[in-house]
Amino acid sequence: MxxxxxxxxxxxxxxxxxxxxxxxxxxxxxxxxxxxxxxxxxxxxxxxxxxxxxxxxxxxxxxxxxxxxxxxxxxxxxxxxxxxxxxxxxxxxxxxxxxxxxxxxxxxxxxxxxxxxxxxxxxxxxxxxxxxxxxxxxxxxxxxxxxxAFPVLYEYISKLDLKNLVVMSPDVGGVKMADAYARMLKSGLGFVAKKRHSATQVEATSIVGDVKDCDVLLIDDMTETAGTICAAAKLIKRQGASRIFAAVTHANLQDMAYERLKDGPIDELIVTDTIPVDTRGLPIKVLSVxxxxxxxxxxxxxxxxxxxxxxxxxx
The missing domain is CATH 3.40.50.2020 (Rossmann fold)
Structure with missing residues (x-):
């Protein structure tokens, strides 16, 4: 009590x-x-x-x-x-x-x-x-x-109709977090290697893992410009992925992020309300902590x- x-x-x-x-x-x-x-x-x-x-x-x-x-x-x-x-x-x-x-x-x-x-x-x-x-x-x-935020995100993600799921980290540093989701969701695991040119410009260079004809879930702890997740998503899409979802705890979204999400291949961005989020009509799902x-x-x-x-x- x-x-x-x-x-x-x-x-x-x-x-x-x-x-x-x-x-x-x-x-x-x-x-x-x-x-x-x-x-x-x-x-x-x-x-x-x-x-x-x-x-x-x-x-x-x-x-x-x-x-x-x-x-x-x-x-x-x-x-x-x-x-x-x-x-x-x-x-x-x-x-x-x-x-x-x-x-x-x-x-x-x-x-x-x-x-x-x-x-x-x-x-x-x-x-x-x-x-x-x-x-x-x-x-x-x-x-x-x-x-x-894992329990909050997992509760929502586990109810999605995901086929041949592969959980991926958009960079090498997030593999441990992605592995935790992959084990809970009983899915495949992979990651994207990236090269950062500046604070706002990121290049996804290669993929470790098979994503052809798979639904892919990108996992990260935070995003501001959506450069990392969008660059990873574009490369994953070119490798034949069916649908791409991204789950991010802290969505500190700036104007550049909204432009990238608007033009990018991410079907749904799943975030929490640790930071106030304006969806601006985009496919952004906000979960409460x-x-x-x-x-x-x-x-x-x-x-x-x-x-x-x-x-x-x-x-």
Whole structure:
């Protein structure tokens, strides 16, 4: 049962998801003013008593990334100064996650910097979904509950009428994730080798796996310009695939992505609502992670395990 000391506060990044989480948990959204001054400075005021409460702050660091991140830090500080007993930063989409290593001279490890900022602001724990790299959990000196969107995506994908299914990763780095889906769906497995020319231009060079006359499911954790999945899909289509689906947890779609999806061979893009998604009339299916996050919030509040949230019914 949910305790009476649970408070959920939302920033401005994904208010609909916060409302859906509150509806599932069975608590009203805590009244808070989260706005900006005319010069752009963020301002937060919690309008209810949270002294001694278990506070969950819901905020994705999606565009505008820096504004939403600063807003979250100020929300944490406001809750800490209001004497909250415990503060959990619920970050459905963790921005800066791709800057998780020093792969060039004189560049930052910004994913670690963000972890330091969250901790210094006063967060006691973090709840996130599908971090770009699992080792980001190690950047924190506070507990991190790293949820996977896999059960949400699998529930929908398993009900599709897929024939001769092959699960493919659009790049070598995602093979482990694709393998997990392939084992659950009892399908074939493959991947696409790619060459990145710039942040927005990707070339798919070769395929490992047989896709002729098969339905193909491309699996990735995030997309912004849809360059990787569309390049992979075009090459897969040329190899004789029947239909192509793509499942992506975080759809941080930019204008270029919509143009590519409009002209590309992907029959359906399946995404979650960790980031607000405008389908623009395209075949984009948006699945909600509100139940997943809501159940995790209830369990954290009750000091229960969240391990079972990683399991899929029947496995």
């Amino acid at each position: 949910r305790a009476d000391n649970l408070k959920i506060i939302a920033g401005n990044s994904n208010r609909q998801l916060a409302d859906d989480i509150c509806q599932f948990v069975g608590v009203p959204l805590t009244d808070a003013t989260v706005t900006s001054f005319p010069d752009g400075e963020s301002f937060v005021r919690i309008n209810e008593n949270v002294r001694g409460q278990d506070v969950f702050l819901i905020q994705s660091s999606c565009p505008p990334v820096n504004n939403n991140l600063i807003e979250l830090l100020i929300m944490i500080d406001a809750a800490r100064r209001a004497s909250a007993a415990r503060i959990t930063a619920v970050i459905p989409f963790y921005g800066y996650a791709r800057q998780d290593r020093k792969d060039q001279p004189r560049v930052p490890i910004t994913a670690k910097l963000v972890a330091n900022l969250l901790t210094s602001a006063g967060a006691n724990r973090v709840l996130a979904v599908d971090l770009h790299a699992g080792q980001i959990q190690g950047f924190f000196d506070i507990p991190v509950d790293h949820l996977l 509100a139940k997943l996050l809501g159940e995790a919030i209830i369990r954290i509040n009750n000091n229960e395990s969240v391990t079972s949230l990683f399991r899929v019914k029947g496995f």
